[in-house]
Amino acid sequence: MIFDNHHLYTDRAQNHLQICHLTDLLYSKSTDNMVLNSVSSVIEDTLFISRDPAKEAQGYYILSPDADEALTLETIDDLIINHLSESGRIKDGKKFKYLMESYTRAQNIRKRLKRQxxxxxxxxxxxxxxDQLIVGYGLILFLVSDFACEDDRASTPLxxxxxLDGNADQYNQFLYAIIKQSIEEGSTFEFVENFFNSLVLCVSNELGTTFNISQSKTYNSVLTLYEMFLSFKEVAEIFTQIESFFGEEVYSKGSIAYWEKYTILGPILQLSPLEYHETMDNYQSFAGQKAFVKQTDLKILNESLQNQHNIILxxxxxxxxxxxxxxxxxxxDVLSYFAQIVNKNHLRRGEADIDPAKTELTSDATMANITVILIKFTQPFLDISYKKIDKIDINYFNNVNLFLDLSNETRINSDYKEAEQFYDQNKKQNGExxxxxxxxxxxxxxxTYLHYGIGGVLLRDEKNSPILKRMEAEYERMRNLQQQRATDANPFMKNILKIQLQKIEDEMAKFQSWKYSFQSFFSNRAIQSEVFDFVCGASTFLIRVIDPSHQYPFKQLNLPLIPDQIGVENVDNADxxxxxxxxPFKYYPEFIVEGLINYTFYISRYTNSPVIDHGSRLNSFVEFTTVILRCPEVISNxxxxxxxxQLLSMGSYxxxxxxxxxMMSIFENNELVSKNLLYALLDFYVIVEKTGSSSQFYDKFNSRYAIxxxxxxxxxxIPKYKQQLYLQAKNDPDFFTRFVARMLNxxxxxxDEGLTNLTEVHKINLELENINRNSTTATTPVTPEHIEDLKRKLISAEKQAKSSCGLSAKSMALFELFTGDxxxxxxxxxxxxxLAGMLNYNLESLVGPKCGELKVKDPEQYSFNPKxxxxxxxxxYINLADQDDFVAAVARDTRSFKEELFKKAVFILGRRTGLVSDQFCARLLNFGKAAQTQKEQEEQEDIELGDVPDEFLDPLMYTIMVDPVTLPTSHVNIDRSTIKAHLLSDSTDPFNRSPLKLDEVIPNDDLREKIQAFIKEKRQKTK
Incomplete structure (x- = not known):
């Protein structure tokens, strides 16, 4: 690891002074203390050709006494050509260097003889x-390969x-003159093509050259060459027309990865700390299993690389x-070049093999660099004023001749066929x-690059972390095995273990190096602030597309876009x-939104994330998420x-x-957000019941936890949200009932899952303790396989208990709040x-006879606080104690309700722990008594009714129906409240699974009258 390489930046002025110093040294060998006052002396001291044998020691080439060459104006051409072409005069192919030095000496002579x-x-x-001839022959060296190279190296760009082998900056003045000469002669295209083809070949590692940011001298020189050439208008105009700019011929020979090696822009676009070899060079010393990582050293390295990368970008x-x-x-041409690269790199979001050294796709370094460069170009029209936002065509994907390939892209809320039909119609209207x-x-x-470029980098990091974790676990297992077999007499097995450990250690070092490299890139505040600025600007534009009038942000958007009152059954009706x-938003490719969300979700993990303190621009992103969540028709995913x-939940912590x-100040003060956030969250809480995947039952929990x-x-x-919740419950009771039902589910x-798994943890730990306690006295020893199986079950139960208890605690907190208000x-x-059944069951679990089975060591690690x-x-219970229907429902639960459980709860909460007040205890005891009284009354009423005909009983709840209805397809009679509760979670007939809506059920008035008559008759007989 060399830190000095990361501090070798010089500005143009310093480079120029270095060049002048070097050329002065060259000149001083021959002209110091000399007066140049003749043509011959000028030629002699420029070309280093002399007839004076005394100058041979100074490096001059000495002409033979009988040579015909005369040092005159007329013979300069012959002198140069003979000197360059005659074998033995300029050895080792140093013709170009000789011409450059001659040109430099000529310029110094001009300075010295300015008055003369x-x-x-x-x-x-x-x-x-x-000047003319030296520059001309310098140009010829790039145009005529046989002239430039030795006979046995005719294909090498000498x-x-x-x-690149020398100090490239000293060649700049000479190259500048050659470029001007090529323009004057009309050979610019051929010269530039040959020059950059040679340059690319040199820096592509084909000739053994190392080209990455560790080689600061080389890459700085190369970037300077690009900058110098493109400073000429004539060069810039033809630059993209060079055949190797697009590299179709090269690409046809191999994968897309060839483009970044053999196209003209490819090598410089991969200059990044993310480049594979650069990552290994920089971080492998930190990543070794035996190395002690010094965070200060790592921080210094990261800061140096980040500064270097910022300048390169x-x-x-x-x-x-x-x-x-x-x-x-x-x-x-440049846009097309970038588009062709990203079009061929869609697998970066789904690549199975995450090893950058093996992938045939374009590297993380190149893709991330292009992303950041493009983002810099968007800044003028996505600034906070949005004065140029209307220049972005909302119907962009309807146009012909697009650079992007959307043929296999999922659409935001339409299928591919529907989108293509829409585009075709629009293209015909707009013209070709x-x-x-x-x-x-x-x-x-x-x-597109945000999704497949930087998005591919962050996906690689997300895949890298669990792999590294598994490697570390495997390494520890192998280490333990090695220690167990330390006394093994078999040297072969010892050697095998040693080799395997070394192999794992090497792989771990590689994956850890990538991890450090990713962390350095994503903690680069300068880069990530620009990226998130783009995310916020793009969020505003996408709201503008969603807005029916397309006037946002200059005109406020009114939500929801379609009425809320669409029926309970339509809340999650995808069609x-x-x-x-x-x-046209529904026809956009889904990656347009996915890239923004994935990036912001990922970058929020970093302590210096621009998401956390990004000022007013963060409003745009929060507004965008609010619009998406408030309008379920906008996005289907x-x-x-x-x-x-989950992002919004991070902002609320x-x-x-x-x-x-x-984000809390935005939740409170942003008008669009504060008017719609609560309803958006409630909507999604209900809708997320169905995610469309095989794991949808479990998918919903993380989202609902965040909500x-x-x-x-x-x-x-924020008081306004409490008022909004009250109005929602009052004005839309059907929807709110569905929300509460799904909370309850x-x-x-x-x-149940959390307490069951805690019981399992308790039992397995007891069994393992018994095994350890009896290991020396047991008549039948326990097999290692059985112990391993118990440990696996314990790990699984602990994981499930931690997840379920953590999620349930947050849901329980909402029940406390909402039932009170x-x-x-x-x-x-x-x-x-x-609700009553759930509360009774859990009360019994917490204070009943089996509550001891929930005792585990360190319950906090499972997010379990039983008290x-x-x-x-x-x-x-207390919040709902004044509701007669709730008291009756608690009493009616014959499975778990017992008055003594409330007394036990009062003892634990009041006397043992002091968590609640005396008033709380009194109210809880009164509620238990009221429920017990209600239970006794209902038991007496059941005795009075005697045997109830089966046709009067609800087929699911086995209680007497109050409001019987007939289901339209199965023709089963059921109580309205029962089928309504069922439809809150499942829109089908429970008896034949056919689709069912509540308004399709048929009231059964005749049966209701029979039931009422039966009850009346029974009660009269008992009076």
Missing amino acids: LEKETDVKLTLDKL PMIQI QRLFGIIDRLFRISSKSRE DIKPNFISDCFFLTL YLRAHAPV PHLKGKMV KLNEVTPGF SIILEEIYQT DLTFLL IPRSFVTPEIVGR ELLKAVCTV
């Missing part, structure tokens, strides 16, 4: 002729090797900017000759929502929405006891019975 040249016409003519931007500005043809403007091309190309999705709510989450975090924070700290499952919403006929959970359960 005004009088000495012959000397001036001689210097002019020398001039280029000489430039700025220089690359300047090079591309020159090509963009020089002509429309050049601009289109319309082309997108540069701003539109650049913007959508940048969005209904797709039919009402906004145009629930997984993207799941990431959105308190940074400390007194500092609110970094619960946000709801709890905004409900408790989750809480019921999670509590809007109790009536929790005692509807569809909800109250299930707090008991308090939360009892708080819900």
